Amino acid sequence: MRVAIAEDSALLRDGLLHLLHRRGHQVTAAVGDATGLLAAVAAEPPDVVVVDVRMPPTFTTEGLRAALALRATHPSVGVLVLSQYVETRYAAELLAGRCDGLGYLLKDRVADVGDFLEAVHRIAGGGTVLDPEVVSQIMAASRRTATLDTLSAREREVLALMAEGRTNSAIAEALFLSTASVEKYVTAIFLKLDLSPSDTDHRRVLAVLRFLNA
Structure with a gap:
């Protein structure tokens, strides 16, 4: 597989890069911000991108907004959001479209390396991988909004x-x-x-x- 990584933590970014290399995959880019990810994908589209949610400059939702942009501009590229956070607004928008080649996992709930690599494989092949906690939080936010309506x-x-x-x-x-x-x-x-x-x-x-x- 050809994988692009966007992760602001240098240690985690380097760890993901070496993990993928050891398993025989090509890392086309390993960047620390969403702008760098968009540029890297435009220059050399991978099979899948692994992107964090909160990255420079504001450390809010840059990663998710980049994921949404990539789904629109590069529909053949799989997207795996890997984060500590569930940003319900943009996550719901991301999942509202087509769900093929899409995943959202929480870093603290990835049990082992094998689970992570399997998720990347499934997404690159057009599958969908969602942490149940992500789905639960999106549904709860949706119910709150519906009540306020x-x-x-x-x-x-x-x-x-x-x-x-x-x-x-x-x-x-x-x-x-x-x-x-x-x-x-x-x-x-x-x-x-x-x-x-x-x-x-x-x-x-x-x-x-x-x-x-x-």
């Missing part, structure tokens, strides 16, 4: 201001509403998000967390 536009405005730490009176002032109206909107938000009264949980905080996670 039940909120009205005004309820979303109230919840957004709650996320800024505003009190009910401050929200009322910002939206030109009475405090009683804001209280009704807040109660409706709790009901739609299925946040029942509790002695142990703070519903306002839970509602804001649901909003921010989505």
Whole structure:
């Protein structure tokens, strides 16, 4: 196989390179950022790329965005996302298209070298390899978003201001509403998000967390 590697950790990148070489595979590129990966694939398309999620310069979602770009520009190149993180938004977008030649594995859950190499082989051959934890987190994020979709536009405005730490009176002032109206909107938000009264949980905080996670 011809494999390109994009991993910002020099130790892991070098380890993957030597592992693949020892098993008789050709590493066409071993780079530390998404820009380098895109350039390397454009110059010499491999059979599969192994890419981390968080890489320079912002260490957020560069790798996943590069994977999405490669799926569009080089559809014959398999993509294996290998990361410590599940970035649900871009992962869901990646999986929303065709799933042939695609994988997403969590570094800490790859049991041994053989499992990793088998995953690379399957993806290069057009197969799909997904860690169950990745699927679980994407589905959970999807359910949270679907729940928030039940909120009205005004309820979303109230919840957004709650996320800024505003009190009910401050929200009322910002939206030109009475405090009683804001209280009704807040109660409706709790009901739609299925946040029942509790002695142990703070519903306002839970509602804001649901909003921010989505």
